[in-house]
Amino acid sequence: MFALALTNGLVIGIVYALTALGVSLVVGIMNVINFAHGEFYILAGYFSYLFAHTLGMDPLAAMLIAVAGVFVLGLVVEYTLIRPTYGDDMYSLILTFILSIVLQSIYLLVFGPYPNKPPGWVKGATDIFGLFFYGNQRLAALGAGVAVIALFFAMLKLTWFGRMIRAASQDREMAELNGIDTTRLNMFGFGLGCALAAAAGVILAPVFPVTPTAGTPIALTAFVCVVLGGMGSMSGCVLGGLVLGVVENLGAAYVSTGYKHLFMFLILILVLLIRPAGLFGRREA
Amino acid sequence: MRSKAIAVGLVLALFGLAAVAGPALAAGPVKIGVVGPRTGDAAATGKAFEEGIQLATAWVNAKGGVLGQPLEVVFEDTAGAPDKAASGFERLVTRDKVAMVLGESHSSSALAEIEVANRLKVPFVVVEAWADPITAKNYRYVFRAGPSNSGVVNETIAQWVVAEGFKKAYIVAENTDWGLGIAQLTEAALKQAGIPFEQLVTERKSQDHYTELTKIKQYDPDVVLAYVYGTGLHYFVAQAGEVGLTPKAVILDGAGPPSLWPDYWTNVGDYGDLECFVSSMHEKVELTPLAAEFRENYVKAFGKAPTDYKSRSIYDAVLIAADAINRAGTLDAEKLVDALETTDLLTTRGRAKFGTEKGGPEYHQWMPPMLVIQWQDKVQTVLYPPEGATGKLKR
Numbered sequence: 001m002f003a004l005a006l007t008n009g010l011v012i013g014i015v016y017a018l019t020a021l022g023v024s025l026v027v028g029i030m031n032v033i034n035f036a037h038g039e040f041y042i043l044a045g046y047f048s049y050l051f052a053h054t055l056g057m058d059p060l061a062a063m064l065i066a067v068a069g070v071f072v073l074g075l076v077v078e079y080t081l082i083r084p085t086y087g088d089d090m091y092s093l094i095l096t097f098i099l100s101i102v103l104q105s106i107y108l109l110v111f112g113p114y115p116n117k118p119p120g121w122v123k124g125a126t127d128i129f130g131l132f133f134y135g136n137q138r139l140a141a142l143g144a145g146v147a148v149i150a151l152f153f154a155m156l157k158l159t160w161f162g163r164m165i166r167a168a169s170q171d172r173e174m175a176e177l178n179g180i181d182t183t184r185l186n187m188f189g190f191g192l193g194c195a196l197a198a199a200a201g202v203i204l205a206p207v208f209p210v211t212p213t214a215g216t217p218i219a220l221t222a223f224v225c226v227v228l229g230g231m232g233s234m235s236g237c238v239l240g241g242l243v244l245g246v247v248e249n250l251g252a253a254y255v256s257t258g259y260k261h262l263f264m265f266l267i268l269i270l271v272l273l274i275r276p277a278g279l280f281g282r283r284e285a
Numbered sequence: 286m287r288s289k290a291i292a293v294g295l296v297l298a299l300f301g302l303a304a305v306a307g308p309a310l311a312a313g314p315v316k317i318g319v320v321g322p323r324t325g326d327a328a329a330t331g332k333a334f335e336e337g338i339q340l341a342t343a344w345v346n347a348k349g350g351v352l353g354q355p356l357e358v359v360f361e362d363t364a365g366a367p368d369k370a371a372s373g374f375e376r377l378v379t380r381d382k383v384a385m386v387l388g389e390s391h392s393s394s395a396l397a398e399i400e401v402a403n404r405l406k407v408p409f410v411v412v413e414a415w416a417d418p419i420t421a422k423n424y425r426y427v428f429r430a431g432p433s434n435s436g437v438v439n440e441t442i443a444q445w446v447v448a449e450g451f452k453k454a455y456i457v458a459e460n461t462d463w464g465l466g467i468a469q470l471t472e473a474a475l476k477q478a479g480i481p482f483e484q485l486v487t488e489r490k491s492q493d494h495y496t497e498l499t500k501i502k503q504y505d506p507d508v509v510l511a512y513v514y515g516t517g518l519h520y521f522v523a524q525a526g527e528v529g530l531t532p533k534a535v536i537l538d539g540a541g542p543p544s545l546w547p548d549y550w551t552n553v554g555d556y557g558d559l560e561c562f563v564s565s566m567h568e569k570v571e572l573t574p575l576a577a578e579f580r581e582n583y584v585k586a587f588g589k590a591p592t593d594y595k596s597r598s599i600y601d602a603v604l605i606a607a608d609a610i611n612r613a614g615t616l617d618a619e620k621l622v623d624a625l626e627t628t629d630l631l632t633t634r635g636r637a638k639f640g641t642e643k644g645g646p647e648y649h650q651w652m653p654p655m656l657v658i659q660w661q662d663k664v665q666t667v668l669y670p671p672e673g674a675t676g677k678l679k680r
Contacts, residue, residue, distance in 0.1 A: 001499060008495045053551075105324070113328030115516040117552045125527045132499060135527035208492045209552050211516055213326055217490055252496040258460050258486030260496075 004132045005253035006246065011138055013245025014145045015204060017238040019218055020225035021152060022196030028169040028232030029189040031089060032082060035096040037222060038215025039103035040194045044070045044201030045210035046111055048118040059119050063202040067195050074194025078187045086186075100215065107212035117209035118202070137207055144203045149238060152196065156234065165189060169232055224268055229279050236280025243267065243279075314357035315350070315616065317606050318377030319388040319599065320370060320398060323362040326490070326515055329546060330390040330413070330595050335360065337596035340582050341603035351610045358603065359383060363394050370394035374401045374409075384616040385410065385609075387602040390595060392416030392462035399427045408609075408621045412602045413595050416462045417470075421646040426618070428625055428639055428649040430602050430632075432565070434467040436652035441563060442539065443474035445657045445669040446508060449678055455506040455534075456484035457497065457513060457521070464489070464512045467539060471510055482506075487513065494521050498528045509536045518543040519552040526556025535680060537657070538562035545592040550663065559679055561659045561668065565634050566594035568665050570673060572654070576633035601632035601653075625649075 019041060026034050047066035051057045057065070081099065085091035122136040156162035167175040168185055176182050201210070208214075225244060229236025244264050251263035271279060319338060323331035338358045345356045359381045363370035370389070377383045378401075385408045389395040395414035402409035403424045411419055411429040415437065420429050446454060454475055458468035468484060475482045483504050487497050498521075501509060509530070513521050518538055525531045537560075538544045544562035553560075568590065571577045579600060583591045591597065605628055610616065613624035626649075630637045634653035642648060657669035659678060666676035 001496075001503070004499045005496055008493070012493055108324060108328055113332055114546050114548050115519055115552055116548060120554075123554070125529065133527060133529040135524070138527075209516060209519065209548070211326070212328065213324075214516075249496050253500070256486070257497045257500070258488065260488050260491060 001253050002250075003128075005249040007128065007132075007134065009246035009249035010242060011142050011245070012249065013242035014142055014149070015200070015241075016221055016225050016244050017241030018145045018149060018203070019197065019200040020222035020229075020237045020241055021149065021234065022193035022200075023219075023222045024226045024229070024232060024234055024237040025165070025196065026190055026193035027226060028234070029165055030082075030186050032092045032190070033089075033096070033223075034190075034193065035093065035219065036077075036100040036103060036215075037193070037197050038217070038219030039100045039107075040070050040074065040197040040215075041201035041204075041218050042107060042210045042212070042215040043073070043103065044198030045118065045205030046107065046116060048202045048205055049116045049210070052118050059121065062118065066202050067198040070198035070201075071191045071195035074191035075187055077194070078190035082190060083183070083186070100219070104212050104215070111212065113212065115209035115211045116205075118205050120206040135207070141203050141207050145200075148196075148199050148203070153234065161188070221264070224264055227278055228268055228271055230277055233278065233280035236278055239279055314355045315352055315610065316357045316359055316381055316383045317603070317610075318374075318381060318383035318386040319358055319360045320363050320374055320377070320386060320394070321360070321388045321390055321599075322365040322394075323360065325364040325366070327365045327390060329515075329542070329593065331360075331362065333542070333593040333595040334388060334390075334599045336583070336587060336591075337599035338603060340579065340586060340596075341600040341607075344582070344600075345603065345607045351607050352614070352616075356603075356607055360388075363389070363391070365391045365394060367391075367393045367397035371397040371401050374398045375405070378405050378407050383407075384618075385606050385621060387606055388412050388599060389414045392419065392466065395419050396462060399424055402426045406618050408618060408625060410602050410606060410625070412598045414463070416466045417646040418466075419646075420648055420650045423643050423648045425622060428651075430605055430637055430639075430651050431598050431653065432655060433646050433650055433652060434463070434470050435646055436650070437539070437563060437655055438467060438470040438474050440652065441655045441657060441669065442471065442510065442537065443478060445537075446475070446480060446510075447478050448669060448671070449508070451480065451506075451508040451535075453504070453506040453508075454480055454482040455501045455504055455509045456482060457501070457509060457511045458484065458486050459489040459513045459517065460486050461489055461514075463514070463540075467512050471512075487517075489514075489517065491517065492520055494524050495528060498525050498530050501534075502528060502530045506534050509534050510539055511536055512539040514540050515543055516552075519546075519549065522560055523553045523556050526553070531556060532559050532680065535678070536560050541565075542593045542595055544660070545594070547592065558660050558662065561657055561678075563655050564594050564658055565653050565655055566591070566597055567656060567658060567667055567675075568592075570656075570667060570675065571633075572635055573631055573633060575631060579633045597633050598653075601634055601637065604632055605630055605637055 044066045048062050051062035052059045120137045121140050125133040125135050128134050164180050225240040229240030247263050247267050252260045321331050321334045361373035387410045390413040392414045408426050412431045415434045417434050456468050458464040541562045541564040608630050609624040613620040637651050640647040640650050658665045667673050
C-alpha cells in the first residue's frame with residue numbers, strides 16, 4: 001500500500017504542479033490571479049476531444065492545435081479584459097471570476113453536461129515490480145507532464161523571453177528601465193499561462209474526462225500549490241504540487257479516504273503558520 | 286332599466302361564481318414547478334428532466350390539459366446546492382404561483398426543499414432524491430414518486446447480492462446524504478444476510494480513486510457496491526480495471542444513470558463491460574403500455590433512444606400531478622394533498638400509489654420496481670428480479 005500511495009502521490013503531484021505553473025507564472029509577472037485558469041484547462045480538453053473525435057484528427061495534432069488555440073484565446077483575453085484593469089488587482093480578480101462562470105455556461109451549452117474524453121494514447125496497465133498495477137495512460141501522462149515542466153524551466157533559464165519573465169517578476173520597474181516592453185510581456189505571459197493550463201488539460205483529459213464544471217476544483221488545487229510553494233516561485237510551485245499529491249495519498253491510505261482533500265488544506269495551514277511566504281516565497285521588504 | 290339590472294346581475298353572478306370556484310377557473314395555463322440541477326456537476330439530470338417534462342406536458346395537453354386549461358411547467362435550476370434549491374423552490378411558489386412542485390435528484394437539496402414545502406404548505410412530489418428522511422419526516426405536503434434508499438437496498442440490491450451467492454462484499458460510498466445513507470442501510474442488510482463486508486467513504490468530487498481501489502483489492506471481494514454518482518462513477522470503473530480489481534470482482538453502480546450516459550463507453554473503455562447497475566428502465570423491456578408509448582414519443586422527439594431513466598421518472602411525476610389536479614378539481618393545496626393520497630395511476634413504471642401509514646419512510650412514498658442490469662458485450666442483460674431476468678450474471 002505504501003509503494004502505491006507514494007507512487008500515485010508523486011504522479012498526482014506532477015499533475016498538480018503542471019496545472020499550477022500557469023497560475024504561478026501569471027501571478028509572478030502581472031500580479032493577477034486568474035480565476036478562469038481551470039476553465040482554460042477544460043477548454044483545451046474539449047478542443048482535444050472535438051478535433052480528435054469529431055474531426056478525426058491525429059490525437060497529437062489535436063492536442064497541439066488545442067494548446068495553440070487556448071494560447072491565442074489567452075492573448076485576446078489579456079488584451080480585451082485584463083489590460084484595462086492594470087493598477088487595480090481587485091478588478092482583474094472579479095473579471096476573471098465572471099469569465100470562469102461565463103465559460104462554464106458556454107461549455108454546458110455547447111458540449112452538454114456529460115463528461116468528454118479525448119482518445120487515450122495507450123491502453124492497459126503495467127505491473128510495477130510485482131507490487132501493484134498502474135494505468136499506462138497515467139504513466140504516459142506522467143512522462144508528458146515531466147517533459148512539459150522541463151521544457152518550461154529550460155525556456156525560463158535559457159532564453160531571452162525567460163530572462164525577461166524573471167526580470168519582470170523580480171523588479172518590474174527596473175525591467176522597464178532596461179528596455180523590456182512590460183505591456184507586451186504581460187500579454188505573452190498571460191497567453192503562456194493559459195497555454196500551460198491547456199497543456200495540462202490535453203495531457204490529463206484522457207485520464208480524467210472533462211465536464212463543464214470540472215475546472216473549479218482544478219483551479220482551487222492550483223492556487224493551493226502556488227500559495228504553498230510561495231507566490232510567483234516556479235520551483236516552489238512544483239514542490240508544492242508534489243507535497244500535496246504525496247500527503248493526500250498517504251493520508252487517504254493510512255488515515256481516511258473520506259477526507260482526502262482535507263489533508264491538502266491542513267498542510268497549507270501548517271506551512272503558512274511556519275513560513276507565511278510559502279516554501280520558496282520571498283518575504284516582503 | 287330592466288336590461289341594465291339583468292346585466293349587473295349577470296356580472297355579479299359571474300364574479301360570485303369565480304370567487305367560489307377559486308383558481309380552478311382562472312384563465313390561462315395551470316402552472317406546476319420542477320426543481321432540479323440544470324447546471325453544476327449533475328446537469329445531466331437536468332437534461333433528462335427537460336426531456337421528460339417536454340414529453341409529459343405534450344401528452345397531458347393533448348388529452349385536454351388540466352382543469353380545462355393547458356398545463357405549463359416552470360423549471361427552476363438548483364445547481365445541486367441546498368441553498369439554491371430552497372430559494373428556487375420558494376421562487377416557484379411566490380413568483381410563479383405554481384400549484385405544486387415536482388422533481389429533485391440530490392438528497393441534500395431535497396432535504397432543504399421539503400422544509401420550504403412544509404412551511405409554505407405546497408405539495409411537493411420528490412422524484413429522484415433517495416434519502417429516507419425525505420419521507421420519513423412524515424410531512425403532510427411531501428410525497429415521493431421514485432426510489433428510496435431503503436426500498437432500493439432492501440427490495441433490490443441486498444436481495445440480488447444474496448441471490449447471486451456473493452461471498453464477500455465491499456461498500457464504497459461518496460460523502461453525501463445519499464451515499465452515506467444508502468451505505469448504512471446496505472451494511473445493515475448485509476449483516477442480516479450474514480455476508481462479510483468492508484466499507485469506505487470517498488470524496489464526491491474526487492477524480493483519483495487508486496488508493497481506495499488498492500484498499501478494496503487487498504480485501505479481495507467478489508462484489509463492490511459503488512454508491513458514487515456522476516463522472517466519479519466513470520473514473521471509478523475505469524480505474525478499477527487499471528488496478529486489476531475487475532473483472533475478478535463485479536462492480537454494481539448503485540445509482541444507475543452514469544452507466545447509461547452517452548459517453549460511458551468512451552470514458553471507461555473495455556473496463557465497462559460486465560459492470561452492473563440498478564435502473565428502473567431497460568433498453569428493451571417495458572413494464573406498461575405507457576412505457577412503450579413514452580419510448581416511441583421520445584425517439585420521435587429527440588431522434589435517439591432514451592437512456593437516462595430520470596427522463597421517465599419526471600414524466601411519471603408530471604402525469605401524477607396532472608391526475609391529482611384533475612381529480613381535486615381545484616388548485617387548493619389541501620385538496621391536492623388529499624387527491625395525491627388517493628392516487629391510483631398507471632405510469633411508465635407501474636401503478637403509482639402512495640403509502641398513507643405514518644411512522645416511517647413509507648409514508649407518502651411510492652417505490653417503483655428497480656432492476657439490476659449487467660453490461661454484457663455492451664448489451665443490457667436484466668439479472669434481477671428473477672421474473673424479469675433476460676440472462677445470468679457473467680464474471
